[in-house]
Amino acid sequence: MKVLQVGAEIYPLIKTGGLADVLGALPQALCSQGADLRLLLPGLPGIIDAVLHAKKVCQIGPVFGAASVTLMRAQMPYTRVPAYVIDAPFLYRRGGGPYQDRHGAEWADNLQRFGLLGWVAAQLAQGQLDPDWHAAVVHAHDWHAAMSCAYLHAHPAGEAASVFTVHNLAFQGLFPHDDWSLLGLSSRYMSPSALEFHGQLSFMKAGLKFADRVTTVSPTYAREIATAEFGVGLEGVIRGRGADVSGILNGIDARVWDPATDSALPQGYSATQLQGKAVCKVALQQHFGLAAEPQTPLLGVVSRLTSQKGLDLVLSVLPEVIRMGGQLVVQGTGEPSLEAAFRMAAGAHPGRVGVLLGYDEIGAHRLIAGADMILVPSRFEPCGLTQMYGLRYGTIPIVRRVGGLADTVRDVGHGDSAAALGNGFVFDAAQPPALQDAIARAFDLYRKRQAWVELMQQGMGENLSWDGPAKQYMALYEHVVSEHGDARRKDFD
Numbered sequence: 001m002k003v004l005q006v007g008a009e010i011y012p013l014i015k016t017g018g019l020a021d022v023l024g025a026l027p028q029a030l031c032s033q034g035a036d037l038r039l040l041l042p043g044l045p046g047i048i049d050a051v052l053h054a055k056k057v058c059q060i061g062p063v064f065g066a067a068s069v070t071l072m073r074a075q076m077p078y079t080r081v082p083a084y085v086i087d088a089p090f091l092y093r094r095g096g097g098p099y100q101d102r103h104g105a106e107w108a109d110n111l112q113r114f115g116l117l118g119w120v121a122a123q124l125a126q127g128q129l130d131p132d133w134h135a136a137v138v139h140a141h142d143w144h145a146a147m148s149c150a151y152l153h154a155h156p157a158g159e160a161a162s163v164f165t166v167h168n169l170a171f172q173g174l175f176p177h178d179d180w181s182l183l184g185l186s187s188r189y190m191s192p193s194a195l196e197f198h199g200q201l202s203f204m205k206a207g208l209k210f211a212d213r214v215t216t217v218s219p220t221y222a223r224e225i226a227t228a229e230f231g232v233g234l235e236g237v238i239r240g241r242g243a244d245v246s247g248i249l250n251g252i253d254a255r256v257w258d259p260a261t262d263s264a265l266p267q268g269y270s271a272t273q274l275q276g277k278a279v280c281k282v283a284l285q286q287h288f289g290l291a292a293e294p295q296t297p298l299l300g301v302v303s304r305l306t307s308q309k310g311l312d313l314v315l316s317v318l319p320e321v322i323r324m325g326g327q328l329v330v331q332g333t334g335e336p337s338l339e340a341a342f343r344m345a346a347g348a349h350p351g352r353v354g355v356l357l358g359y360d361e362i363g364a365h366r367l368i369a370g371a372d373m374i375l376v377p378s379r380f381e382p383c384g385l386t387q388m389y390g391l392r393y394g395t396i397p398i399v400r401r402v403g404g405l406a407d408t409v410r411d412v413g414h415g416d417s418a419a420a421l422g423n424g425f426v427f428d429a430a431q432p433p434a435l436q437d438a439i440a441r442a443f444d445l446y447r448k449r450q451a452w453v454e455l456m457q458q459g460m461g462e463n464l465s466w467d468g469p470a471k472q473y474m475a476l477y478e479h480v481v482s483e484h485g486d487a488r489r490k491d492f493d
Helices: 018-032 110-125 147-153 177-183 203-210 219-224 235-244 275-287 311-323 336-348 361-370 386-392 403-408 432-446 449-460 467-483
Strands: 002-006 036-042 052-060 069-075 082-087 137-141 161-166 174-176 200-202 213-216 245-247 298-302 327-332 353-357 373-376 396-400 425-427
Touching: 002 018, 002 110, 018 036, 018 137, 018 467, 036 110, 069 110, 082 110, 110 137, 110 147, 110 177, 110 203, 137 147, 137 467, 147 161, 147 203, 161 203, 161 467, 174 177, 177 200, 200 203, 203 235, 213 219, 213 235, 213 467, 219 245, 219 403, 235 245, 275 298, 275 361, 298 311, 298 361, 311 327, 311 336, 311 432, 327 361, 336 353, 361 386, 373 386, 373 432, 386 396, 386 403, 386 449, 396 403, 396 432, 396 449, 425 432, 432 449
Parallel strands: 002 036, 002 137, 036 082, 137 161, 161 213, 213 245, 298 327, 298 373, 327 353, 373 396, 396 425
Antiparallel strands: 052 069, 069 082, 174 200
16 A cells, blocks of 8 residues: 655654654554555755655756755655655745744745645655655645645546545634635635635645545544534534544554653653652652652643643642642743743742743653653643653543543542543543542542552553554555545535
C-alpha cells in the first residue's frame, strides 16, 4: 500500500502541538505494518535544514506566488522515513512559527503557503512530479493539508484515494473569499456546497467535503463534532458525511515516552522499579522552587494556556488545592490573561505553585515524570496526548469526560481498591466544583500508598502505542482504495 502522509509539522523538527507528535510517530508504525510510505512536508527552516540526503526530484514553475519551487526527496533524521520536502524559499524560509510570525500574527500568505502544500500532494500522488512513485492513498492531516483533497477531487481521472484527519476542528484555515482565484480551482469550488463558509474560504471544509473518508483522533470526538456544541459551525457538513466519518484513537511513541530510558529524567524508573519517580519529584520541586515535601501531592499541567484547555478552572480551584495540602507546577504558553494569572498565582503561593511560561520539550518530560497527577480539564479535547504520557509515566490523569480524554481515562470511583476500577479521575461538568471533587478524590487515594501504587502500575501497564491505531489505518486505507471512484467523482452541486 503506497501512502502519502501530508502535514505541516513533525516532531522533533517543528512542533506546536500534538499534530507534530502524530506525524513523528504514525508513519513509523505504518511502515512497520508494511506500508510503502512517504511524507510530504513544507520546506520550513527546521525541516529542510534537518532532513538527510536531500536530492532534487523536479523543478516546479512559478506557483502560488513563489518564483522558485523545488521538490526534494530526502530521509527524516532519527527515523529514516522517506520524505518529500517542498523547497519554496519565498513562502517557507522565514523566522517565526509555521503559521504565525514572532508576534503571534497569522502569516498574510498562509492561503498560498498551504494551498501549495495541498496542490503538490495531489500532483505527487497522481505521478505528475516523481515518475518513480505515486500514491494509492493521500492521508492529509488537519486544515494545513486539507486542500489536497479538493485538488484530487478536481482531477477525477486520478487514481489516488484520500483520507482526511481532523486534529482540532476549532482551527479551520479561514481566508477571504475574494482570494479564491489564488487557488487555481474553478469557481464552483467557491460555493457553499464546497469551500465557502459564511463568506470566507475554509480549508478545513475542503477536507471534510472532498476526502473519501474523514477521521478524527478519537472515537468520542468523531461523535461530538456532529453536534452543535462541538461542531464549530461545521456540524451539518459532518453529519452530511454520515458513516464516512469515524474516529481512530491516537497512540504515543513508546520509544520517546519511556520512563525507563528517558534521558531527560534525572533517574529512570519502571512499573516494577518506581524509586526513580521519587527522585524525579524531588528534582521537579527544586527546579520550580517548591517546598521539598516528598509526601505532598504534586499536580502538574503541561498545556497551551487557553480557556479551551480549562486552565481557568485550575485557577478557580487553586486556593482549595493549597488548603488541601497540594502543590502545582505549570508549563505552557497561551492567552496573555491566563499567563498573567498563573504568574500572579506563583507569586501569591511561594513554595506551593511554580510556573514556567514557554515551550520546553525536555521540561515537559521532567514535569510529567515528577508530578504525581497530571491535570487535563479541557472543555473539548479531540484526543489529548498528555493524559497518555501521564499514564505511561505513572502520573495519574485527572480529566474531564470529553473527546479522547473519555476514550483513554476510566474513573477509579471511590474506595481503597479504586485501582481495580480504572486508571484515573474523571469529572463531567466544566465547572470548578466538579474539578475540585476529582482532585479531592485523587488526594484521598494518594494518601493510601498501596492503592496508589497499584493505580500507577495499572496505567503504566496499558498498551498506548501506535501499533493498534496503525492497523486500523491500514484497514481503512485498504477499504477506501477498494471503493474509490464513483463516490468521490460525483458532482457536488
